[in-house]
Amino acid sequence: MDRKQHWEQVYRQKPDETLSWFQPRPEISLDLIHAAGLRKTEALIDVGGGASRLVDQLQAEGFTDLTVLDIAEQALIAARTRLGNSASQVHWIAADVTAWQPGRSYRLWHDRAVFHFLTDPAERAAYRKNLQAALTPGGTAIIASFAPDGPERCSGLPVQRYSPGTLAAELGPGFRLITHRNEAHNTPTGKVQQFQYSVFEYLNLKMKAIT
Numbered sequence: 100m101d102r103k104q105h106w107e108q109v110y111r112q113k114p115d116e117t118l119s120w121f122q123p124r125p126e127i128s129l130d131l132i133h134a135a136g137l138r139k140t141e142a143l144i145d146v147g148g149g150a151s152r153l154v155d156q157l158q159a160e161g162f163t164d165l166t167v168l169d170i171a172e173q174a175l176i177a178a179r180t181r182l183g184n185s186a187s188q189v190h191w192i193a194a195d196v197t198a199w200q201p202g203r204s205y206r207l208w209h210d211r212a213v214f215h216f217l218t219d220p221a222e223r224a225a226y227r228k229n230l231q232a233a234l235t236p237g238g239t240a241i242i243a244s245f246a247p248d249g250p251e252r253c254s255g256l257p258v259q260r261y262s263p264g265t266l267a268a269e270l271g272p273g274f275r276l277i278t279h280r281n282e283a284h285n286t287p288t289g290k291v292q293q294f295q296y297s298v299f300e301y302l303n304l305k306m307k308a309i310t
Contacts, residue, residue, distance in 0.1 A: 147213030149174030
């Protein structure tokens with residue numbers, strides 16, 4: 100089973116509120132997005148957003164340029180159904196972030212728990228390429244992953260755990276680590292998973308070198 104089939108099956112088999120990563124309100128993500136100083140008309144993309152409630156909260160706060168990307172169409176269907184008529188105001192992209200080609204720029208890139216599934220270096224390189232292509236210079240990337248003391252697997256798949264430092268090293272010198280937060284995430288079944296959230300500024304070193 101390939102990666103897309105895996106995630107489509109996950110969202111077909113279980114309601115999203117029973118999945119281990121479910122958050123009724125993504126508090127840390129919202130706090131970090133607020134701290135980034137994004138204007139509500141600026142573009143934000145939630146990578147791996149799936150059926151997350153983040154888009155609901157951002158819409159309720161008045162953000163008007165929201166994109167949700169996920170490999171699983173079933174997850175996006177669940178989110179669109181939940182939002183009802185307001186779903187038409189969101190850009191929905193069903194794609195694997197490592198194969199996707201950004202068609203526009205974003206001021207903020209949010210990823211809670213996609214990057215840590217990329218255990219192949221070639222996939223991580225493809226992710227970085229698209230991250231750099233999508234972010235505007237000076238833009239913000241918020242990337243959350245399992246922390247070093249977090250789970251080694253999720254949804255039956257292996258993951259790559261990160262500290263803020265190792266994640267910064269993986270992204271490379273084009274990204275400056277601004278801040279980070281830790282989270283003890285309580286799953287719907289009562290388990291605790293250790294996450295780290297790292298916030299980066301995209302420096303776009305190539306453009307600076309040319310200019």
